[in-house]
Amino acid sequence: MAAAATVTSSYTAKAQIKTENNMKSVIVYFTHSGNTELAAKQLAEVTGAKMIRLIPEQAYSSDDVDWTNEQSRCTQEHLNQSLRPAIKPIDIDFTKVDTVFIGFPIWWHEEPAVIRTFLDKYSKQLINKVILPFCTSYESPMSEADATLKKGYHSLKIRKGLRLPAQPEEIKKWIKK
Numbered sequence: 001m002a003a004a005a006t007v008t009s010s011y012t013a014k015a016q017i018k019t020e021n022n023m024k025s026v027i028v029y030f031t032h033s034g035n036t037e038l039a040a041k042q043l044a045e046v047t048g049a050k051m052i053r054l055i056p057e058q059a060y061s062s063d064d065v066d067w068t069n070e071q072s073r074c075t076q077e078h079l080n081q082s083l084r085p086a087i088k089p090i091d092i093d094f095t096k097v098d099t100v101f102i103g104f105p106i107w108w109h110e111e112p113a114v115i116r117t118f119l120d121k122y123s124k125q126l127i128n129k130v131i132l133p134f135c136t137s138y139e140s141p142m143s144e145a146d147a148t149l150k151k152g153y154h155s156l157k158i159r160k161g162l163r164l165p166a167q168p169e170e171i172k173k174w175i176k177k
């Protein structure tokens with residue numbers, strides 16, 4: 001009984017935030033080592049949005065993400081900006097969504113190529129949606145990925161992103177901007 005009450009009150013709190021922001025949102029994210037998934041969970045706590053993980057058809061091995069190796073998959077995907085690693089299909093009805101959060105780890109000071117695959121593949125459905133990117137990184141600021149996303153996808157409404165983790169108040173302020 002107590003557990004049910006907790007679930008109900010947390011559901012109500014989340015529903016309230018959603019109503020406050022007047023948005024139907026979804027969190028689409030890619031993670032390799034789990035940090036961006038934690039960030040997506042933090043965002044889901046604040047927004048009540050559903051989380052959807054982007055999964056590459058071919059998983060990244062530790063050799064693939066070796067940025068010290070010029071021949072590694074991640075370095076090649078950075079050097080050749082036209083590469084689009086295939087991703088597994090995702091289950092979103094975009095007609096029911098008006099805000100799409102897109103999360104990723106910074107790779108080579110920008111969004112990983114998997115994110116470009118997602119943006120290319122779903123670009124028609126994403127037109128006129130509010131897109132809010134977020135990242136995790138060792139130290140790179142979100143502004144670097146903001147710049148590459150803006151350059152590559154100027155027809156989409158991509159707003160200024162946020163590096164997570166962040167305080168809930170900062171997240172709410174970012175969403176409301």
Ligand SMILES: Cc1cc2nc3c(=O)[nH]c(=O)nc-3n(C[C@H](O)[C@H](O)[C@H](O)COP(=O)(O)O)c2cc1C
Pocket residue numbers: 030031032033034035036037065066067074104105106107108109110136137138139140
């Ligand atoms: C291939 C690769 C490139 C990276 N490049 C950067 C970078 O340019 N700047 C930075 O601050 N962190 C960089 N990182 C660190 C990741 O952004 C950071 O560890 C991130 O939180 C990982 O997220 P994840 O656990 O969701 O995969 C890189 C990591 C990898 C694997």
